[in-house]
Amino acid sequence: MPMKFTVVILGAPEGSLSSRSALEFCHALLEQNHQIERLFFYADGVHNASSLIAPPQDEADLPASWSQLINEYKLDAVVCIAAALKRGILDHNEQTRYEKNAANLGACFSLSGLGQLIAASSVSDRTITFGS
Amino acid sequence: MPMKFTVVILGAPEGSLSSRSALEFCHALLEQNHQIERLFFYADGVHNASSLIAPPQDEADLPASWSQLINEYKLDAVVCIAAALKRGILDHNEQTRYEKNAANLGACFSLSGLGQLIAASSVSDRTITFGS
Amino acid sequence: MSRILCISRHSPYQTSSACDALDAVLAAGAFDQEVSLLLMNEGVWQAIKNQQASLLGRTGIGKKMAALPLFGVKQVYIHTPSLTQRGLTRDSLHLDAVQLVTNNEVRTLIQQHDQLLSF
Amino acid sequence: MSRILCISRHSPYQTSSACDALDAVLAAGAFDQEVSLLLMNEGVWQAIKNQQASLLGRTGIGKKMAALPLFGVKQVYIHTPSLTQRGLTRDSLHLDAVQLVTNNEVRTLIQQHDQLLSF
């Protein structure tokens, strides 16, 4: 029976392996026809949404892989706004609000509050956290 | 007798305390008239050089504090270029090279290679690392 | 409405984990979910008296702890073996309305909730 | 010329630490410094045979290890107690030209170098 998952990602793409584990888990989940209610990027996990990462050629490009998965399956990918602001991940609205010189949030991600984690979790069969 | 230090910072401003420890240590060092040959931001420490961080009002703004220290004492603050590219910290040159839509390296930092760590260390009396 | 248990296992300042857990719990409370917080392992350090977070530029965490009852957070549980291992007792804590729980009680707690948030 | 000892204490993939240490050692070698690498604690896992980093999208670390002699890195030391604690022996290692060292020998090593890089 297909189940609904909320997946919480706490690790950055570089300097932690857990983002990659989460990505592989999501692939397997979707291939088994389960649903992802929401991806929630929190803590250092917000760095997965950076549009400025340029990894070396012989290493995996996790932000690109996340974007590909999100686009392919039309997933809802929310980045915690409070965690993002503290770590220098901004969309154009926040760039304007904080008078910064750039925005760097990847196109398929949206900034929002922790309520999005709670709301998704409350309608999901399972919530799984990939810790850093 | 004044000594020359190379200080290596491996922790991000948010999600780790070691950047703050390094900052306090550097203040105490300079107040005792020691010299900082170079600050070297490596691993997750490169996030201290982000110009896009907007911390909450009741929390310390470490990137701003680093910039202030660097400007006040005219310190040489090098950000490891390889570590920075993997983590989405770019200057205008790298923005162009990797065809990205923004640059986010703080004004008082410069991107360079690990040779800058070795060169500084080899002429310093002490090398101290603040691990993450 | 789902019953959420947030397990917070990390020390108050070294990483953002403790603060992130509190924010999640407060958000759940604000969303009228039935939410409880369990402090265990290094997480019990979050609850001890006489902390001065301002020395680290981290004043937020104390305020958030104090706000837990205001946001309708149902209960704060503290894992007794973690407390004892650290030489701490109920008197070491700055929170009054906490419930100390054994390993067996933690197992029961987990069973009584629908979702776990792991921090 | 200063003599640099790089102490690498972390596992190969979980964080960037192992890779960062190797990059620093290679840079020191390229700068004609007298540099040695000491693997201890979780760091000894970096040296064991039959790893398949490609499964994690991290092919870089093996190449960097293989490049150590080419960059004039003087010596790779392995902390014997760390190896033994993990049930490993010299035969478990993919590097040939390593020197196994005791606690006392590590103390001597540190004394023979001018700068420590701690990873």
Added chain:
Amino acid sequence: MSTLHTVNKSPFENNSLTSCLQLCSGEDSILLIEDGTYGGCESSPCREPLTRLMEDGINVYVLENDASARGLHTFLQGVELVDYPGFVKLSCTHQCIQSWY
């Protein structure tokens, strides 16, 4: 009700696995991922409590991808290997998932 416990830290350096083992019971399972896979080795510092729990009927799994990447090929007796699809199945067959990190 049963819980799937995932552990991603090495017990040679971190106490997450030890803490996890104190709470496992009944129908729970343990899945060792990332650096947690070092904890399934024969030299594991948690060998004794792991073996005891397996004798009590707790299933202990190692994520094969992560173990192979690290060059780990032999494990404590009774430990089973799973792949990512198996990880997903374990997430479905247990009522909730606690991540120890």
Added chain:
Amino acid sequence: MSTLHTVNKSPFENNSLTSCLQLCSGEDSILLIEDGTYGGCESSPCREPLTRLMEDGINVYVLENDASARGLHTFLQGVELVDYPGFVKLSCTHQCIQSWY
């Protein structure tokens, strides 16, 4: 030659302090910073080896700022408190600095 060892992890969860203690000798000193300050408490899991090293003449320091922030005010007998200027002095009086993290 002497080494200043800094430790920033709690020994209740991580083995950095234990590893550090195995290498300390002679004129070395240990400075507990950040979460490392929990290791200077009377309930420290490293109480015995720390006490033994102090009896052998190794100086053990706790960074006061980090201990006070955590509400830690009593420590193992023999442990001394230092401030950041004291940390700098220790860095100068020892020939090198090893960070255990």
